[in-house]
Amino acid sequence: MALEAAKSQYRQVADLLRAAIEREEYAPGSLLPSESELAAEYGVSRVTINRAVQLLRGEGMVRVLRGRGTAVRAIPPIRRNSNLRYARSSREEEGSRGAFDFELKRLGLKPATKLAQLGQVPAPETARQVLGLEATDTVLIRKREMYASDEPVLLATSYFPWILAEQAGVTETDTGPGGTYSRLAEIGKGPVRFSEDLRVRTPTAAEERFFALAETQQVYEIVHISYLPDGTAIEYREDVLPTHQWVMHFEWNAENDTKSGETER
Amino acid sequence: MALEAAKSQYRQVADLLRAAIEREEYAPGSLLPSESELAAEYGVSRVTINRAVQLLRGEGMVRVLRGRGTAVRAIPPIRRNSNLRYARSSREEEGSRGAFDFELKRLGLKPATKLAQLGQVPAPETARQVLGLEATDTVLIRKREMYASDEPVLLATSYFPWILAEQAGVTETDTGPGGTYSRLAEIGKGPVRFSEDLRVRTPTAAEERFFALAETQQVYEIVHISYLPDGTAIEYREDVLPTHQWVMHFEWNAENDTKSGETER
Structure with a gap:
């Protein structure tokens, strides 16, 4: 059941990050904190942060800017x-x-x-x-x-x-x-x-x-x-x-x- | 430009496979030929076939059945x-x-x-x-x-x-x-x-x-x-x-x- 638990954890982190973006806690168009900063903040591994960010990327909540980091969605749907x-x-x-x-x-x-x-x-x-x-x-x-x-x-x-x-x-x-x-x-x-x-x-x-x-x-x-x-x-x-x-x-x-x-x- | 060409190639193969599925050349619900068979048939590498199949999987044209192979979409949209x-x-x-x-x-x-x-x-x-x-x-x-x-x-x-x-x-x-x-x-x-x-x-x-x-x-x-x-x-x-x-x-x-x-x- 370890796999199932891990899956659930990255989804939970994605839910928290998504909610924070929707509340504009991370400003539209700004860069997200680094994966290690987020890992420390949410108390999970960098791998979990990475999977959560990939999920949000697929949803268009964030965008990866090569060499610069991960940017928050600039405009609402x-x-x-x-x-x-x-x-x-x-x-x-x-x-x-x-x-x-x-x-x-x-x-x-x-x-x-x-x-x-x-x-x-x-x-x-x-x-x-x-x-x-x-x-x-x-x-x-x-x-x-x-x-x-x-x-x-x-x-x-x-x-x-x-x-x-x-x-x-x-x-x-x-x-x-x-x-x-x-x-x-x-x-x-x-x-x-x-x-x-x-x-x-x-x-x-x-x-x-x-x-x-x-x-x-x-x-x-x-x-x-x-x-x-x-x-x-x-x-x-x-x-x-x-x-x-x-x-x-x-x-x-x-x-x-x-x-x-x-x-x- | 090699990367761009490779991308284009797997998309081309995906287009061909998709068209074959739509023509029901591969019967609805049946298993696709293996990756090596498809690679031989289309004259491309197995890596290219794999990427094309992943694309079709995302589109729901095929489904991966663990341990059995890749099945063609059973019902039309x-x-x-x-x-x-x-x-x-x-x-x-x-x-x-x-x-x-x-x-x-x-x-x-x-x-x-x-x-x-x-x-x-x-x-x-x-x-x-x-x-x-x-x-x-x-x-x-x-x-x-x-x-x-x-x-x-x-x-x-x-x-x-x-x-x-x-x-x-x-x-x-x-x-x-x-x-x-x-x-x-x-x-x-x-x-x-x-x-x-x-x-x-x-x-x-x-x-x-x-x-x-x-x-x-x-x-x-x-x-x-x-x-x-x-x-x-x-x-x-x-x-x-x-x-x-x-x-x-x-x-x-x-x-x-x-x-x-x-x-x-």
Whole structure:
């Protein structure tokens, strides 16, 4: 039973360290005390401290900075209120450029978006199918790298039918107050229903680098689709987000008894 | 650059193995060839195979059976259609005992539910707050361990105000066709709106054992709340699910311009 007891001990230490970080006893972004200091403080071996820190690393509570030590999580998890974030009043609040701007400001974090790709491209197969496009049709791609107070927290890649994007005037870098959805609404093509498929997966090598993830960390991959009232999909988007940085909130009404929600999309 | 190339190689091998598993070239539940056989087949070192298998293990594509080898994932990821699963027609389809029964049967998997706890208990603090109960009020706890073709895939713990549960007659083991929500609907207390908060976290030791998770695997923790038309919460539930076994689907209508979705719950 010695093994079981040891396991329990490092989990206990991890719980104490996690609670201390949540109470901000160790300041956000600061360095943790050294392993030997922590071992003395908690009255356990350095091996136990090391295992506890590895656990917290996987959770994103701390980050190992090579040659400098172990840094405490700089920003708290962000709550993504899927229902609220796309409401016009949210997207346009104080001139926000869309949902992300809005939710970051609420948390007192500094939003920043870097356009990684913007332009007219052939539609990737998945986007093409969802948007009901022909093989020769093109799409507007808007690929953004998004930061919360300098921490990379989101990679979002949207695809809109090119013709629609041109009509709405969202082919430019700045889509104006309220972002793309407000411009679409202005030409009578504002989305009224959304669907998201969310899974958790291992990051690609590029994602691991961009988010500076530890080896055991994973990402949410969300396929977000926006619909017009008649059910036409007008946006296909893929979001990638480190799991430790986000809490996802959804609300919905019970479906009627008609299995209307059953349509395969 | 040698390190970068090695990393890339094990990821490439993992991609090939994953694709082969998805094509069912390696049958669900069967043992993978040995590391030396795979090394020969893919023309790489055993170290590379080992790293690729570790990656797939973290993803839940394979499982290490001590002393026996590495087994291929037995069941595919389950799609949780949050909108559809609670519709009455779904819950009652072919006498299903609720949402889980319904979605498992759809996939050709065998649902099984084991009641781990059922009874009248003091309300835990979080449930009490959400349900608007007094400290002296009690709740019905329904804690279920749920299996898909013998694989543990879900731990669900529901809390209902005790008085309501008694009225609806859901204090028994079998809640009848359509499950709890159908009984609640029969006394005019059927839920009409749901909210879920979803996060990803390290499993507890007990969860790690129950789901037989590898050390790097994580779980979804979902707080599910069911509401009456007047906004009263009648169920507080915590679901725990291994991330590799589920894909989450949500659909919702755009909020009005009134920030109605902003209510903090």
